Amino acid sequence: MSAAADATADAAQLGRALETLETVILGKPEQIRLCLACLLARGHLLIEDVPGVGKTTLAHALAHVLGLAWQRVQFTSDLLPADIIGVSVFDRGSQRFHFRQGPLFTQLLLADEVNRASPRTQSALLEAMEERQVSADGTTYALPEPFFVVATQNPHEQLGTFALPESQLDRFLMCVTLGYPDAAHERALLRGGERRELLAGIAAALSPAAVVRLQRQVRTVHLSEALLDYLQTLIARTRERADLRLGLSPRAAQGLIRAAQAWAFINGRPAVLPEDVQAVLPPLVAHRLQRREAAQGLGDLAAELIRSVPVPA
Amino acid sequence: MKAPAAAQAVPLPFLPLALSCAAFGGGLLLHIDRVPAWASLAALVLIAWRLGAARRASFLPGPYLRSFLALAMSAVVLARFHTLNGLSAGTTLLTLMAALKLLETHKPRDEAVLIGAGLFLLLAACLDRQDLVRAPLYALQAWLCCTALAALATPELPLTRALRLSARTLLLAAPLAVALFVFFPRLPGSFWAIPRGNSALTGLSDSISPGSITQLVADYSVAFRARFSGSPPPRPQLYWRGPVLHQFDGRTWRRLDTAARPPLHLEFLGEPVHYRIALEPTQQRFWFALDTPAAAPAGRVFLTSDSQLVSAEPVTQATAYEAVSYLATRTRERLAAVGIREDTALPPGSNPRTRELATRLREHSADDAALAAAALDFLRTNGFVYSLEPQPLGPNAVDDFLFRTREGFCGHYASAFVTLMRAAGVPAHVVTGYLGGEWNPIGGYFEVHQSDAHAWTEVWIAGRGWVRIDPTAVVAPERLTRGMLQLMPQAYPLSEQLLQRSAWLTALLQRWDAANTWWSDRVVKFSYASQLDLLARFGVKTPDAGYLGWAFAAALVLWLLATGLAALVPRRRGDELGRAYRRLCARLARIAPARAAHQGPLDYCETVLAVRPDLRASLGALIAHYAQLRYGPGAAAPEAVARFARAVRRLRLAPAR
Incomplete structure (x- = not known):
């Protein structure tokens, strides 16, 4: 099969994967697309929401439909780095230490309630996320490809949590909230029974190799000068504003480009349009930009940003 | 060929x-x-x-x-x-x-x-x-x-x-044109004046006969504009002197060459009045001045012994001049014999009843002043009426007017009064000109219209000199304080009457007139002298044409620098494409909400389609084309941009029927 044919087939399968996901996670097409875009942009995803709105189901469904191996780690305050990375154990037979891989060595890791773990464990996870490799006892172990972390945190639970610092949050490409389903979809949910059981009957639409190929294709989506102008103005605006604690970092800017490329790719466009940037901007800035105390609670920051920058015309 | x-x-x-x-x-x-x-x-x-x-x-x-x-x-x-x-x-x-x-x-x-x-x-x-x-x-x-x-x-x-x-x-090129206009040395005089054919004379002429003023009165065009340096004199004193008429043939009053008369030495009483007059072209040689001008305002204009301003050349283009006048004068000199002869002459045998009346009044009056007062009394008490449409007069026009019709306007009254005075042996003449004017509050000047044309008289009173007597004022005193249009609206076309009734229309016209005056004062009459004034204002001690040349050269260099710099600043890439797209958005804004600045093309397309779903095919393709040109790979080729611009022009937005 030629590369071009591969690409066409992958794109078709991607569409099918999307459709399937929408049958499992009801009424959240936007979030599903954002999750996929995040994955295709080789970013990690933070889901900030209350329990029981389908975070785990979403992660599970993603892994299943994309054909990825997945692991789930429930983060607690006594979780140690070794618990996720793995430990070296002494093998009697060979008389040597042998590294036993932790749950991190998977393609899709669901890190539940990531803010419950101690900062030490958090930073071990976040380092692995960034480097896509793990060092233990002087040996470097590469993580599988693709590697995608879906972390969740519960914003309403403050007791006994260690809030992720800005520098760590910056490593998540996107932060999405699922929110409660609307009435019609909740009804369908109530009728439909257990969602996770549905997954058992669904075949994987993609494979790890196909996901990697798709990730590569996303990087080829065209970025015009006009669009980069627009994007830079947008980034600069976050840095100029007096009511923000911090502007977007260059890493965030790179992430924005990749996410916009992935969004354009999912929508079948050969080039990134301002609309693509605007679509991925809200989950991108949600966990990165914070208003100063005096200006808190003043409404949708992302929408405000978008409205303040004219597109090239 | x-x-x-x-x-x-x-x-x-x-x-x-x-x-x-x-x-x-x-x-x-x-x-x-x-x-x-x-x-x-x-x-x-x-x-x-x-x-x-x-x-x-x-x-x-x-x-x-x-x-x-x-x-x-x-x-x-x-x-x-x-x-x-x-x-x-x-x-x-x-x-x-x-x-x-x-x-x-x-x-x-x-x-x-x-x-x-x-x-x-x-x-x-x-x-x-x-x-x-x-x-x-x-x-x-x-x-x-x-x-x-x-x-x-x-x-x-x-x-x-x-x-x-x-x-x-x-x-x-406009800045360059302005620089040339301001700094290119102007040729003094009327170098550019074109030899004109015989244009019609307008305004007062050097004779009046019954009826000639009526034509003027119906004409609301501007004769001249007068701007006073101080506060203007009260309106009833605004007697603008024009041709002075001495010769009477029983029907028509005419000017007379008064060069032979020795000049009178006048004592000027009261404060001088300084003002500037902007005269519309009349093709005649009279310049107008308030009451008694003190001196001729310009070189080729002469002040005659009867205080008229007469120019050597006819006024063929708008002319402006400064003048000084006095509202009261006196002379203790005696009137020269030639003056007495000319200003008491009447056609022999004409108007016998008037002569009879003059003799009667003479007998009952102690002196000439009392005689004039008695004559005015006669007009006041015998049922004379002011009318712009008097009955026609017979061969002895003054007799007919004084004893039969007893209706007429300024010309009739002035003519009759002077005849009466002359018949009694008192030197008198008719003065024509304008009375009053319309105050333009925006421009701060009086507009004197042809309809303000007026005729009054001057009577020689020994020891005082020429004394102005306006017999019309006795019959229609309101003529002194109000313009003809207010006085007799029915004599004017309907359009002028309507205009008078609408305050804002009047204000608008006054504004327009003020703008016109500014234009003709500052732009049309911008002369060599104005250029030198301008240089002087910029601090040049002895302005001359050389400085003008330097100023123009400086302006030219500035202009070249400015345009050169503007040309050097790089034009934005894809400007053409942006213009076509903005044009498209402007067209769409007529049928749908306007594009918000932050809306991308697809986003805006959806906004439009929400209102006009029927455009999906045509507009969708157009927007996709734009998105591809603007954001797609490869620089947009000029031909492709031109094709897009053409497609924008061809896009039909009329709803399908």
Whole structure:
């Protein structure tokens, strides 16, 4: 099969994967697309929401439909780095230490309630996320490809949590909230029974190799000068504003480009349009930009940003 | 000239040809009221002929017919004007010949000749009339001609582009034109004045007969504008002196050459009044001044012994002058014998009843002043009526007026009063001029209209000199404080009456008049003296033409620098594409909400489709095309951008029926 044919087939399968996901996670097409875009942009995803709105189901469904191996780690305050990375154990037979891989060595890791773990464990996870490799006892172990972390945190639970610092949050490409389903979809949910059981009957639409190929294709989506102008103005605006604690970092800017490329790719466009940037901007800035105390609670920051920058015309 | 067959076979591109015709036609329109109607009509027919031939490639006349037409038209002009020179005849001939040139327009060069004719007509119009109201017309004509030149140079240029190109060029040149206007040394005097044909005389003339003032009174056009340096005198004292009439033939009063009279030495009483008068052209030699001017305001204007200002040349163009007047004078001198003779002369045997009345009044009066008062009493007490439509008078006009009709206006009263005085042996004469004027609060000046024309009298009282007596004031005292229009609205056309009733319309007209006055004072009459004044204001000690040259050179260098810098600043890439897209958005904004600045193309497309779903196919493709050009791979090729711009123009937004 030629590369071009591969690409066409992958794109078709991607569409099918999307459709399937929408049958499992009801009424959240936007979030599903954002999750996929995040994955295709080789970013990690933070889901900030209350329990029981389908975070785990979403992660599970993603892994299943994309054909990825997945692991789930429930983060607690006594979780140690070794618990996720793995430990070296002494093998009697060979008389040597042998590294036993932790749950991190998977393609899709669901890190539940990531803010419950101690900062030490958090930073071990976040380092692995960034480097896509793990060092233990002087040996470097590469993580599988693709590697995608879906972390969740519960914003309403403050007791006994260690809030992720800005520098760590910056490593998540996107932060999405699922929110409660609307009435019609909740009804369908109530009728439909257990969602996770549905997954058992669904075949994987993609494979790890196909996901990697798709990730590569996303990087080829065209970025015009006009669009980069627009994007830079947008980034600069976050840095100029007096009511923000911090502007977007260059890493965030790179992430924005990749996410916009992935969004354009999912929508079948050969080039990134301002609309693509605007679509991925809200989950991108949600966990990165914070208003100063005096200006808190003043409404949708992302929408405000978008409205303040004219597109090239 | 033998028409080259090849050139005729390849028709000229339509747009440049049409624009050349338009440039010429525009020039024609500027002169439409100067050129006889038949000539304009002929030119328009020729334009239509040429345009028709361009579309249908039908025939254009051969050389013989053209020659014949040229000779015939010249002959007609010669027959009508008896000359081929001068403004009217010259313009007529030019328009006709340029129109004929159309019929042998086969090459772009011929079209250039036609545009040249349009520009020449514009120049002629500029020399001819410089009213504010015509300035925009001239600008339009300049734009049209430049557009035609642009289209001629680049035939594939669409009309809008040609219009924009020429507008930009003209705007670019405008600062240079202003610099030339301000700094190019002006030739003093009326170098540019065109020899005019015999234009109609307007305003007061050097004679009045019953009825002549009535024509003026119905004329609401402005005679002159007067701006006082201090506070203006009260309105009933605004007697603007014009021609003084001495000679009476029983019906008509005429001016007399009073050069033979020795000058009177007047004592000026009270404060001097300083003012500036802007006189409209009258083609006559009178200048107007308030009451008694102290001196002649300019070199070639003379102050006569009866205090008139008379110019050596007729007033052919708007003229402005400063003057000083006194509202009261006195002289203890005696009137010279020639003055007494001329100002007591009456046609022999005329108006016997008036003479009889004069004798009777004389007997009952102690002196000349008492006699004048008695005569005024006679007018006051015998049922005289002010009327602009008096009954016609017989051969002894004064008798008829004083004893039979007893109705009339200023001319009748002044004439009768002077006759009465002269019959009693008191020197007297009629003074014509204007009374009052309309205060323009925006411009801060009085507009004196032809309708303010008035006639009053001056009577010689020993020991006091000439004393102004206005017999009309006895009969219609309100004439002193109100204009004729308020006094007798029924004498005016309906339009003027309506105008008087609408306060805002009046205010608007006053504004317009003030703007016009500014224009003619500051722009049209900008002279060498004004240029030197300007230099002096910028601190030049001894301004002269040399400094003007330097100032112009500096302005030129500044302009070159500014335009050069503007040209150096790089134009934004894809500007053309952006312009086409903005045009598209502007068109869509008429049928749907306008595009918000942050809306991307697809986003806005959805906004429009929400209102007009029927556009999905056409607009969707167009927007996709734009998105591809703007954001797609590879720099947008100019041809592709042009294709997009064309598609934008062709997009139909009318709802499908």
